[in-house]
Amino acid sequence: MYQQADTAVIGAGIVGLATAYHLALKGKKVVVFERNPRALGASFRNFGLFWTLGQRQGHIYDRALYGRSIWQHVAKASGLTLEENGSMLLAYHADEAGVMEEFAQSTGIQCELLTPLAARARSGAFRPEGLKAALYSPLEMTVNPREAGARLAAWLESAHGVTFRYNTPVNGIQLPHIETKDENWKVDRVYVCSGYDFETLYPAVFASAPLTRCKLQMLRTVPQPDGWKLGPALVTGMSMLHYPSFAHCPGLAAVKQRVEATLPEYVKYGIHLMVTQNGAGELSLGDSHEYGWEVDPFDKEHISRLILQFINTFLHAPTLDIQERWHGIYPKLTNGEHDLVLHPEPGVTIVNGLGGAGMTLSFGLARDVTAVE
Secondary structure (H helix, E strand, O other): OOEEOOEEEEOOOHHHHHHHHHHHHOOOOEEEEOOOOOOOOHHHOOOOEEOOOOOOOOHHHHHHHHHHHHHHHHHHHHOOOOEOOOEEEEEOOHHHHHHHHHHHHHOOOOOEEEOHHHHHHHOOOEOOOOOOEEEEEOOOEEOOHHHHHHHHHHHHHHHHOOEEEOOOOEEEEEOOEEEEOOOEEEOOEEEEOOOOOOOOOOHHHHHHOOEEEEEEEEEEEOOOHHHOOOOOEEEEHHHHHOOHHHOOOOOHHHHHHHHHHHOHHHHHOOOOOEEEEOOOOOEEEEOOOEEOOOOOOOOOHHHHHHHHHHHHHHEOOOOOOEEEEEEEEEEEEOOOOOOEEEEEEOOEEEEEOOHHHHHHHHHHHHHHHHHHO
């Protein structure tokens, strides 16, 4: 006997949840399959930072702004704690300050170039010695990623009638039928939002796609004492080398040359530094980027030391006592694009490849992908 839904979504990470949300808005009966007891992938292991500043101007930035509005709505409706605290990009080198000035003058992305004195008025969480300038964005928001997915799923279930099947890997798709270990379902369409799992469903399609995996290492401090607040998320100038929104700035070449010459190990491990704070007062610190289909299961303590070493050069927090270290894995496109949408057979859509921008871009991508549903 078959159970029935209009549409199935495979994967309960943020891409899958965003897809389920937009399908439910269209009045579809949606079932979400998650192979684990809860979503434990990249959506669970990140900064929890909604990061508009790093998104390239144009339709990608527009997707980010749309996603921001949906996160605000979802947080209010579900009771999810969301901090609208903005972000501050810190320049301790003249070449970094130059790129920030170029960026502020050349894009339509909402931001403000600050003098060191003005930056200090915004935040007391960074070391002022040697600061050349800062780039402030008011749009960044922070959630606790360990809470956000569960809250969003519970709200989709209660408010929009989405059905969830956890501990339920999908063994095969032969539309209109979907097979699992316990149940058989009949659906009209399927969206495969499987994150870094390239082997279970449509492995040949994933093998031929311009995809790799990225392993990142992160750390989390104990709660900061006496209610100390970070304020805006803090980001270092070297992060401009990582995010595509800065790629057009002529001065970025000088930053890249200096960083490669003076911080070769940071380049080797793809380290750039960000700090966010969750509702419990804990600081998330990171991160590194190691690429390849084969992911090393063992974390490198050397990378953690490099992260903490650089964090100590700019962060002025009451304590950096570390309570947790972990790694995450996410799919990364190798062709410079922002997403991967494929149709391996009629009625099936693969949605993948958002890299490290899943929290920021998933709702906008899901809106666009499901527009034809």
